[in-house]
Amino acid sequence: MKVELFEMERMQSMYERVVDYELSESGVHALRLSELLGGEDAAKAFLEIPxxxxxxxxxxxxxxxxxxxxxxxxxxxxxxxxxxxxxxxxxxxxxxxxxxxxxxxxxxxxxxxxxxxxxxxxxxxxxxxxxxxxxxxxxxxxxxxxxxxxxxxxxxxxxxxxxxxxxxxxxxxxxxxxxxxxxxxxxxxxxxxxxxxxxxxxxxxxxxxxxxxxxxxxxxxxxxxxxxxxxxxxxxxxxxxxxxxxxxxxxxxxxxxxxxxxxxPKKRKQIFARTRAILQKNYPVLKEWMDAHGDLFHHVPPAAGAICYIRYNMKINSVVLSERLRKEKSVLMVPGDHFGMDGYMRIGTGPPKDYLHAGLDRVDELLRELQAGKKR
Ligand SMILES: Cc1ncc(COP(=O)(O)O)c(C=O)c1O
CATH class of the missing domain: 3.40.640.10 (Type I PLP-dependent aspartate aminotransferase-like (Major domain))
Structure with a gap:
């Protein structure tokens, strides 16, 4: 049976561990096992699981x-x-x-x-x-x-x-x-x-x-x-x-x-509070970055998820843009084409704040080159 290609998952499976800046993920950066266990007793009990x-x-x-x-x-x-x-x-x-x-x-x-x-x-x-x-x-x-x-x-x-x-x-x-x-x-x-x-x-x-x-x-x-x-x-x-x-x-x-x-219940509440704090800290980073680009980007503020779906005002196909970002700048983002919509990019806002800043700086490098009309 011919299986329809799941473009986004295939792209992520191939490149998410290879690039310098992984901005294709839609969740917040992961908890550590020690944070989840939260203490020696729980850790000991965990080691006894059959x-x-x-x-x-x-x-x-x-x-x-x-x-x-x-x-x-x-x-x-x-x-x-x-x-x-x-x-x-x-x-x-x-x-x-x-x-x-x-x-x-x-x-x-x-x-x-x-x-x-x-x-x-x-x-x-x-x-x-x-x-x-x-x-x-x-x-x-x-x-x-x-x-x-x-x-x-x-x-x-x-x-x-x-x-x-x-x-x-x-x-x-x-x-x-x-x-x-x-x-x-x-x-x-x-x-x-x-x-x-x-x-x-x-x-x-x-x-x-x-x-x-x-x-x-x-x-x-x-x-x-x-x-x-x-x-x-x-x-x-x-x-x-x-x-x-x-x-x-x-x-x-x-x-x-x-x-x-x-x-x-208590842990779930703490985890959700952590997620919310990450989103509240990181979305403004992305928003500020987008605002600094004038009318290049348009977006509706996301209500949930560590993602922002951005429409860009540039004449370049979204898969081409995503591939250039990956190959030339080692940044991974999901092209709108993977959702059936060219002209959009999905940017992940879940990593630690400094990482997000640094990833966006790399995107800027390509944007400057594109604007200067530099051919590759
Ligand atoms: C809407 C939606 N459902 C399911 C999944 C897969 O999630 P899981 O890691 O739980 O298999 C994803 C992953 O991006 C998703 O965005």
């Missing part, structure tokens, strides 16, 4: 800790996976069938788009519009979601725009899913990474055809644990698990334990 196969669904303790972060969810509503990407994958594998119609929030993390293309589904984009501060138009929703829609997939808070779905949109989306009888699949991995706004409300509700995916990679700054999860009705989850049996079988035992620590 390395046998853990619970296939995630330990009941971890599932209960995840459930406690949702309104009206219990352990039976949670299934732990290896990253939210695996949660997304098995949800799609369960729901997507050739010929089905799916409504995909666009722009979006391109995993669902790629899977839908690979498996021969009909994709109807639900566009987020810059002039609406990256919300979707309610009239568009009416056109895109019909009785033929099998799944509506959204990413909230959104990658790459950093927008949090507005209240009107949220209500209309839930109504549209119910009226059309479609599945609502919501990727919420940036929930908890709000810069100023209060914690985003999950789309988890009493609508039974709902599946939420989430994990520890972005808002928690713990991508190395590779812990994600699905929240759904127990009958749905038991069907989804059949797919997991052909994949990774279980989460990793040490990660399951560490994730349980991260989700303890």
């Amino acid at each position: 390395l046998g196969y853990p619970h296939a669904d995630g330990t009941p303790g971890l599932r209960a800790a995840v459930a406690a972060t949702y309104r009206k969810a219990s352990t039976e509503n949670v299934f732990v996976t290896n990253g939210s990407s695996e949660a997304n994958f098995i949800a799609a594998w369960h729901l997507f069938e050739k010929g089905d119609e799916v409504a995909l929030m666009t722009p979006n993390y391109a995993q669902m788009w790629g899977l839908a293309k690979t498996w021969g589904l009909k994709i109807k984009p639900l566009w987020l519009k810059e002039e609406l501060d990256w919300q979707f138009d309610l009239e568009d929703l009416k056109k895109v979601v019909t009785k033929k829609t099998k799944v509506i997939q959204v990413c909230n808070p959104n990658n790459p725009t950093g927008a949090i779905m507005g209240e009107k949109q949220r209500k209309a989306l839930l109504d549209a899913a119910k009226d059309s009888g479609s599945w609502l699949l919501s990727d919420e991995v940036y929930l908890g990474a709000e810069r100023e706004a209060p914690l985003t409300e999950s789309l988890w509700s009493d609508y039974e055809k709902t599946l939420i995916t989430n994990g520890l990679s972005k808002a928690y700054g713990l991508p190395g644990l590779r812990i994600g999860w699905l929240v759904g009705q127990p009958e749905t989850l038991s069907a989804v698990k059949h797919h997991h049996d052909y994949l990774t079988l279980t989460p990793a035992a040490p990660s399951d334990r560490l994730a349980t620590l991260a989700l303890e």
Whole structure:
């Protein structure tokens, strides 16, 4: 089977550890294991974890800790996976069938788009519009979601725009899913990474055809644990698990334990406060840098995520710009083309502040060369 190329992930896998300045990541810089454990007793206990196969669904303790972060969810509503990407994958594998119609929030993390293309589904984009501060138009929703829609997939808070779905949109989306009888699949991995706004409300509700995916990679700054999860009705989850049996079988035992620590209410609060502090410190660095370039850049301030989606006023294709930055200046950024939109770049604001400054200085070098019309 020919697999649709997941351009952004392939680019990151190849270059994120090679470049001097990695500004393609969308989460905040990671916590250290010692910070998460937070003391000798916890460290000692961690060393005693048996390395046998853990619970296939995630330990009941971890599932209960995840459930406690949702309104009206219990352990039976949670299934732990290896990253939210695996949660997304098995949800799609369960729901997507050739010929089905799916409504995909666009722009979006391109995993669902790629899977839908690979498996021969009909994709109807639900566009987020810059002039609406990256919300979707309610009239568009009416056109895109019909009785033929099998799944509506959204990413909230959104990658790459950093927008949090507005209240009107949220209500209309839930109504549209119910009226059309479609599945609502919501990727919420940036929930908890709000810069100023209060914690985003999950789309988890009493609508039974709902599946939420989430994990520890972005808002928690713990991508190395590779812990994600699905929240759904127990009958749905038991069907989804059949797919997991052909994949990774279980989460990793040490990660399951560490994730349980991260989700303890006090720890979770501390971690989210750390994330917010990083975003509040770093976004102004990027904003100041953009402002210093006059009308070269335009952006809507991101509400969540360590990302900023920038429209640039230069006659250069976004992939060409991204490749020149990587090859000539050793800086990695995601071109808008990877989200189906030329003329944009996604810049990560999650690294330590000095690193971000230094990375942007390198970008300036190329911008000066471009402006001087220097040919390579
Ligand atoms: C919206 C979204 N979902 C899922 C993922 C994958 O996350 P994980 O590391 O939890 O697999 C990403 C990674 O960038 C993402 O942006």
